[in-house]
Each structure stands twice: as structure tokens, then as C-alpha cells.
Amino acid sequence: MINRLGHFINQNRGFVGAVLMFTVLFVSYQMLHPRGFSTAVLIQNSNESVAIAFVAMAQTIPVLIGGLDLSVGAVMTLANCIASVVVNGTPGQMLLGMVFTLACGTMFGLMNGLIVVYGRIQPIIATLATGAIAIGLALIIRPSPGGNIDGDLNWAVTNAVFDFAETYGLADDGNAAWLQPFANIPVPLIILLVVGLGVWLPFKRTVTGRTIYAIGSSEGAAYMSGLPIARAKIAAFTLAGFFASCGGLYLAVQTSSGNADVTQAGAYTLNSIAAVVLGGTSLLGGIGGAVGSLIGAMILRVISFYFRILSIDPLLQPLIEGVVLLTAVSLGALRTLRVKNTLELFR
Amino acid sequence: MNFFERISPENKPILIALLFVGVIVMAGTAYTLSTQGTAPMLSPPYLLQQLQIGSFLGICAAGMMIVILLGHIDLSIPWTLTAAAMMATTVGGYWAIPTGLAVGLIVGLFNGFGVAYLRIPSMIFTLGVDSVMRGLMVAHTGGFAPQTEATPLMRVLAAEKFLGIPVAIFVWAFISVIVAIILTRTGFGRSIYATGAKERASYLSGIRTRAVVIGAFVCSGLCAAAAGVLLAGYSNNAYQGMGNAYLLPSIAAVVLGGTHILGGRGRYLGTLVGVILIVFLNSVLSIMQMPEAYRQIIYGCVIIGMLLVYGRGQRVTS
Numbered sequence: 001m002i003n004r005l006g007h008f009i010n011q012n013r014g015f016v017g018a019v020l021m022f023t024v025l026f027v028s029y030q031m032l033h034p035r036g037f038s039t040a041v042l043i044q045n046s047n048e049s050v051a052i053a054f055v056a057m058a059q060t061i062p063v064l065i066g067g068l069d070l071s072v073g074a075v076m077t078l079a080n081c082i083a084s085v086v087v088n089g090t091p092g093q094m095l096l097g098m099v100f101t102l103a104c105g106t107m108f109g110l111m112n113g114l115i116v117v118y119g120r121i122q123p124i125i126a127t128l129a130t131g132a133i134a135i136g137l138a139l140i141i142r143p144s145p146g147g148n149i150d151g152d153l154n155w156a157v158t159n160a161v162f163d164f165a166e167t168y169g170l171a172d173d174g175n176a177a178w179l180q181p182f183a184n185i186p187v188p189l190i191i192l193l194v195v196g197l198g199v200w201l202p203f204k205r206t207v208t209g210r211t212i213y214a215i216g217s218s219e220g221a222a223y224m225s226g227l228p229i230a231r232a233k234i235a236a237f238t239l240a241g242f243f244a245s246c247g248g249l250y251l252a253v254q255t256s257s258g259n260a261d262v263t264q265a266g267a268y269t270l271n272s273i274a275a276v277v278l279g280g281t282s283l284l285g286g287i288g289g290a291v292g293s294l295i296g297a298m299i300l301r302v303i304s305f306y307f308r309i310l311s312i313d314p315l316l317q318p319l320i321e322g323v324v325l326l327t328a329v330s331l332g333a334l335r336t337l338r339v340k341n342t343l344e345l346f347r
Numbered sequence: 348m349n350f351f352e353r354i355s356p357e358n359k360p361i362l363i364a365l366l367f368v369g370v371i372v373m374a375g376t377a378y379t380l381s382t383q384g385t386a387p388m389l390s391p392p393y394l395l396q397q398l399q400i401g402s403f404l405g406i407c408a409a410g411m412m413i414v415i416l417l418g419h420i421d422l423s424i425p426w427t428l429t430a431a432a433m434m435a436t437t438v439g440g441y442w443a444i445p446t447g448l449a450v451g452l453i454v455g456l457f458n459g460f461g462v463a464y465l466r467i468p469s470m471i472f473t474l475g476v477d478s479v480m481r482g483l484m485v486a487h488t489g490g491f492a493p494q495t496e497a498t499p500l501m502r503v504l505a506a507e508k509f510l511g512i513p514v515a516i517f518v519w520a521f522i523s524v525i526v527a528i529i530l531t532r533t534g535f536g537r538s539i540y541a542t543g544a545k546e547r548a549s550y551l552s553g554i555r556t557r558a559v560v561i562g563a564f565v566c567s568g569l570c571a572a573a574a575g576v577l578l579a580g581y582s583n584n585a586y587q588g589m590g591n592a593y594l595l596p597s598i599a600a601v602v603l604g605g606t607h608i609l610g611g612r613g614r615y616l617g618t619l620v621g622v623i624l625i626v627f628l629n630s631v632l633s634i635m636q637m638p639e640a641y642r643q644i645i646y647g648c649v650i651i652g653m654l655l656v657y658g659r660g661q662r663v664t665s
Contacts, residue, residue: 068470115651120659122608128595129650136643143640219663229663263591270422270474283468315489319482326475333465345466346547346556 014280015292017331021278022295025302033309039160039184046189047158047254049301051076054247055268056275056297057196057290058240063276065215065236066285067123071112071131072244073269074138077260079105079248081138084147084258087249094150101249102242108134109241113234123237131269138260145259147252154256157187188250192294195246199239200290208235216285243290275300277329299328360605360657361617367653368624375631388634395513401626402519403574403581405619408597409526410570412618413563415601416530417543418610419462419469421564424571424597426480427454428590431572432579433484436495443498444576451572452565454480459561469564484587492586501580515577522573526566527615539563543610600625603653 009016030036055072062069079101086097108130115126156167162183165171171179203209211232214222223229247268252258272293273283279296281288303324307317339345354362375388387393407424414421427450435447454476461472497505505515530536538559541549550556574593579585604621606613628649632642 119651119655120662121651121654122658122660125598125602125608125654125658126651128598129647129654132595132643132647132650136640136645136647139638139640139643223664266591273471274474277468277471283470315486316482318485319479322475322478322480322482326472326479329467329471329475330461330465332467336464336466343547343550346550 012280012292014282014288015295016280018279018292018295018299021328022299022302025299025306029302029305029309032306039186042184043159043186043188045301045305046186046192049298050188050192050254051247051251052268052271052275052301053192053294053297054196054243054250055272056279056293057200058243058247059269059272059276060279060281060288060290060293061212061236061239061243062123062127063273063281063283064212064285064288065123065233066219067116067233067236068273068283069112069127069237069240070124070269071108071127071134072240072272073265073267074131074134075105075108075241075244076248076251076268077265078108078134078138078141079245080252081142081147081248081258081260083249083252084149085141087149087153087252094153098249101252102245105245105248106238106242109238109244110234112241113237116237117230117233131265135260135262135265138258138265142258142260145257145261147257149253149256151256154253157191157250158254160184160186161190163187188254191250196243196290196294199242203235203239204289208232212236213286216282216287218286271300272297274325274329277332300325357605357612357614357617360603361614361620363657364603364605364617364620364624364653368620368627371624371627371631375627375634378631378635388631395511395516397626397630398519398623399513399515401622402513402515403578404593404596404600404626405519405622406522406570406574406577407593408600408618408622409522409615410567411597412601412604412606412613412615413526413530413539413566414469415598415606415608416539416610416613417560417563418546419560419563420598421458421473421567421571422470422594423454423458423473423477423480424567425588425590425594426477426484427451427568427571428575428578428593429585429588430454430480430484431575432585432589433488433493435501435576436493436497436579436585437487439495439498441500443501447576447579448569448572451568451570451575453568454572455565455568456561458568459564462564463557463560488587490587493584495584497580497583497585501576502583503580505577505580515581518573518577522570523615523619526570529566530615535559535562540611543612545611596625599650602658603650605657 033041035041055076058072059069082104083101086100087094112127112130115121116123152167156164164187165179166173208231211222211227214227215229215232275296276293277283278299279292281292303321336345372388376386380386411421431447431450434450435443438446458473458476461467462469503514504518507514538554541554542556542559546556578589600621601618602608603624604617606617
């Protein structure tokens with residue numbers, strides 16, 4: 001058992017490091033916070049982490065095949081704008097609207113995949129271009145910020161399980177005895193874990209999922225082994241589109257509006273790359289996973305939470321954020337100390 | 348044997364991009380002729396003015412190209428540019444321009460150190476440096492546009508005309524000549540191509556690849572800083588986020604010019620044509636008063652379309 005644990009740690013150094021870093025940061029944050037470890041703080045924290053966590057998970061999969069998706073932020077914005085138009089009306093209509101939003105994002109990801117595989121254009125530059133297209137579409141759908149998403153829905157999914165049950169009159173308005181152990185868990189956290197892990201973990205175990213890792217390690221070897229390369233690449237970008245649109249949909253429900261903000265889209269894309277790296281995924285491909293990126297995204301968020309409880313000059317906050325990010329990614333340099341043959345450093 | 352098969356694969360993208368520039372200008376002229384009965388796009392003053400605006404992008408793209416030739420990327424351009432502009436206007440006087448360029452030099456050295464010695468992927472390291480620079484500038488200016496103004500020399504370089512041609516175009520041409528000479532006529536330039544093609548092989552053949560990487564990032568930092576100093580001279584002061592509009596277009600310009608995004612291949616002439624393509628595309632779209640939304644979509648479609656014509660990679664089959 002201990003042997004297997006040691007094996008796991010050895011094989012997932014980046015991931016284990018990220019989990020440790022997150023735990024230390026998060027626990028000390030909660031201890032410093034005057035109302036630490038309370039449901040309210042937890043709800044607030046998880047609400048602010050969902051969108052970036054989904055976008056980071058979206059980014060992971062193209063990174064695993066050794067590519068990069070510069071359109072994730074834009075697809076998230078597109079989904080955000082679509083959702084702000086279609087998610088309203090009766091519960092049935094809202095559900096249909098959500099499905100439609102996710103379908104649009106997934107289709108956009110599929111388009112990315114088709115361009116990369118059959119157009120044979122480098123992912124980074126292809127998605128740079130499709131990202132512009134996504135932003136353009138988002139601007140057409142919502143030229144100015146706005147939208148009206150059902151207030152009940154907003155309340156239900158941005159609070160604890162109890163409030164969710166109470167809003168929709170489930171489980172005796174949330175007072176049923178069996179619900180009590182879960183009553184204080186934030187709904188956004190559940191959405192993130194259920195959708196994120198529910199899609200990623202089973203997918204990772206399929207042939208397509210394993211092929212994604214194989215392509216990242218050595219595309220030539222994957223091809224010679226007869227793995228379905230084209231299918232895996234298309235699946236990677238499609239799944240990225242799906243996760244990005246999950247983030248956009250949640251953002252729409254959370255803010256009750258859609259906003260085609262170019263700057264915000266760019267910031268989400270760049271932060272997603274940072275989160276992927278912090279989560280222990282190699283930008284060269286083949287190593288890592290979406291769960292690590294989820295943790296990486298949370299690390300990014302926790303760092304910014306600290307500014308609320310520590311009295312730091314607001315003008316210094318961006319600097320501190322930048323230095324912490326740079327230091328965190330520079331920890332990857334420790335790898336160079338373990339290299340025995342200098343040649344291994346060069347590609 | 349037809350004409351297209353005879354030109355080398357390196358020149359093909361340049362030729363096609365140049366043809367497309369022609370198509371853009373013709374389309375713009377046809378549009379203005381049909382709506383206003385005039386053809387402003389073909390008038391030299393208009394073209395020169397467009398090139399003047401394009402010179403900032405052109406200088407950024409020159410630096411970006413050197414880094415992309417190595418198979419790396421420099422995402423720190425926006426705030427290097429802004430920081431150089433802000434420090435130049437803050438210092439003022441004769442030391443304004445040297446200070447701005449020094450900012451670029453320092454950022455370039457730091458980027459190069461992180462990528463070459465710490466072996467952090469450039470994509471993430473330069474991103475971190477960019478946010479550090481942003482933090483430094485927010486702390487320096489208090490988050491507002493600085494009140495300081497550009498020096499007369501900066502204004503002359505960016506906004507004045509010499510012999511009827513904007514001086515900024517001369518600056519761009521000067522930097523272009525230097526970069527072209529570096530890339531084609533010096534050992535450093537050949538080392539850049541070699542390192543970009545296969546770093547391991549270059550290292551084994553005695554090229555000091557770490558120094559090459561640092562040198563390339565210094566070039567990129569200096570170019571971004573030069574663009575920042577010029578841009579501050581053009582608009583008479585520095586402001587927050589002035590560099591944000593230059594990152595993605597400069598990558599697009601380099602790639603449209605036929606430089607391979609994974610490094611090792613590309614000619615500087617191509618980058619020049621790529622910049623002109625993007626500048627003219629933008630100007631035609633603004634003549635047509637195209638809304639931002641459609642502008643973005645057209646922009647994306649043009650990049651994809653052009654690359655489908657000549658930027659297709661090989662299938663990996665072994």
C-alpha cells in the first residue's frame with residue numbers, strides 16, 4: 001500500500017505538489033479569515049472559482065496532446081452570451097437553453113478540432129484565429145452587456161445545497177434528515193466536481209483518452225501503434241469546447257447576464273494556461289490531467305483571496321500576484337537539478 | 348513546370364500574402380469607388396499614414412519573429428511595451444529613449460534567463476513576466492495614466508515627417524534592416540535558425556544555445572520597448588494597457604508571413620508582408636465602417652484561410 005502510494009507520488013510529482021500547495025494556501029487562508037471554515041466563505045470562494053476552473057480543465061486537454069487552445073476564453077465568453085439570451089422562461093425552457101449553450105460550445109470545439117486535424121494548422125495559431133471568430137459571434141449576440149436569467153436559478157446554484165432544495169421545494173424545503181449531512185456543501189463545488197470529474201475521469205480511461213496522452217508523449221509512436229490519432233485530437237478540442245462552455249454557462253447564471261468582454265476573454269485564456277502549469281501538466285504534452293488543472297485554478301483564486309484579509313496596498317496587489325505566479329511556475333526549474341544528462345534539457 | 352512549383356517553399360507564403368494584400372487594396376478601392384466615387388486607398392499620403400500606424404506593430408513583430416524562429420514565444424510584449432513607454436516619459440529629457448530601451452533590455456535578459464537556464468516553457472514564463480511588469484507599472488503609476496509627456500525627440504521620431512514621409516517609417520525600416528542583417532548575415536542569426544530547428548543538435552555541434560535564446564529574447568524586449576517609446580511619442584503620453592493591442596496581431600503577422608510557429612523556418616521579408624497585410628486589412632475594414640464583431644470574425648477567417656492555403660503542416664507518420 002505504502003509502496004503504491006510512493007509510486008503514485010513519484011509518477012505525479014506535479015499533481016501532488018499542486019495539491020500540497022493548495023492545501024497549505026487554503027487552510028492558512030481559512031485560519032487567517034475572521035469567519036474562516038464557515039459555509040458563507042466557502043460558498044463565496046467556490047462561486048468565484050468555478051468559471052476559471054472549467055476553463056483551466058478545458059485548456060488541459062489540448063495541452064496534453066502537445067497543443068494549446070487560445071480560444072478557450074473566447075468560447076467561454078461566447079457561451080456566456082448565448083446563455084444570457086436562451087436561459088430563461090419555464091424550467092423546461094431553461095434546461096433546453098442550457099443544453100443548447102453547451103451544445104454550441106461543444107460544436108465550436110469540434111470545429112477547432114476539425115481545423116487542426118484536417119486543415120493541419122498548428123493548434124496555437126488555429127485557435128488564435130477561431131478565438132477571434134468566437135469573440136465576434138459573442139459581440140453579435142450581445143453587443144452590450146445584459147440579459148435576464150431567472151433569479152431563482154441564480155440563487156439556487158450559487159448557494160449551499162440547502163438553499164437549492166429550498167428554492168425548488170425539494171426534500172421538505174431542504175429540511176429532510178437525509179439531506180443534512182450535505183446541506184452546507186456549496187452547489188457550485190458540486191457542479192464543478194460532478195461535471196468535471198464525471199466527464200474527465202471516464203473519458204481518460206477510454207482508448208481515445210489514452211491516445212491523447214500517447215500523442216503528447218510521441219505522436220509518431222502513437223501513429224505507428226495504430227492509435228486513432230485524428231479521433232483523439234478532434235475529441236480533445238471538442239471536450240475543451242464543452243468545458244469552456246460549462247464555464248461560460250455558469251458565469252452567465254452567476255452574474256445573471258452575458259458580457260462579450262474581449263479583455264476578460266483574453267485574461268481567462270492566459271490564466272487557464274497558468275492554472276494548467278500550476279496543476280502539474282507539462283506544456284510539452286503527455287503528462288498531467290484535468291484534475292490537476294482544477295487544483296491549479298483554485299490555487300490562482302486562493303492567492304487573490306488573500307488580498308481581502310491581509311491589509312496590503314491595493315496598488316501592490318497586481319505586482320504580488322505576478323510575483324507569486326512567476327515564483328510558482330519557476331518551481332518547475334527544480335526539475336533541471338535532477339537531470340543527469342545535460343542533453344535531456346534540450347529538445 | 349508551372350510558376351508556383353518553381354518558387355521555393357520559403358517564398359511561397361510571402362508571394363501569396365503579397366497577392367492577398369493586393370486583393371485587399373483592390374477590394375477597398377472598389378468599395379470606396381462605388382460608395383464615394385473616390386479611391387483614397389491608392390493615394391500615397393493615405394498609404395504612408397497607414398504604414399506609420401503599422402510601424403508600431405511592425406517593430407513588435409520583428410522582435411516576436413526572432414523569438415518564434417527559436418520555437419519560443421514572447422507573451423510579455425504588451426507590458427514591456429507599456430513599461431518602456433511609461434519609464435521613458437517619466438524620466439524625460441535626453442535619457443528618455445535610453446531608459447525605455449533599457450527596460451526592454453532588462454526584461455529580455457530576464458525572459459532569456461528563465462527560458463534558457465531555468466528551462467521554464469517560454470509560453471508561461473513570459474506570461475508571468477508580463478503580469479509582474481503590469482504589477483510594477485500599476486504600483487508606479489497608481490493605476491492611472493501618467494501625467495508625464497513624451498519628449499520632443501520621441502515626438503519627432505513617431506509623429507513628424509521627413510521629406511514627406513513619416514519618420515516612424517524610417518525607424519521601422521532601420522530596425523527591419525538590422526533584423527534582416529542579423530538573421531541572414533551573422534553567426535547569431537544562423538544559430539537562431541539552427542537552434543529553432545533542433546536545439547539538441549545545435550548544442551551538440553557547439554552552438555551556445557543558451558546564449559542564443561537569451562539574445563533572441565533581448566532582441567524581442569528591445570523591439571517591444573522601441574515600439575513603446577514610439578507609441579508614447581505618437582500619442583504624446585503613455586497610458587495603461589497601451590500594448591494590449593499588439594500581442595496577438597504580431598504573432599498573426601509573423602505566422603502569416605510564413606514563419607513556422609514551431610521554429611526554424613521563415614524569412615524576415617515574410618513578416619514585413621504579414622504586418623502590411625494586417626494593417627491594410629484593418630484599414631479597409633475601418634473604411635467600410637465594419638462593426639467590431641464582424642471585424643473579429645473576418646480577421647479570424649482570413650488567418651485560417653491564408654494558412655489553409657500555405658501553412659499546412661505535414662502529417663506525422665513515423
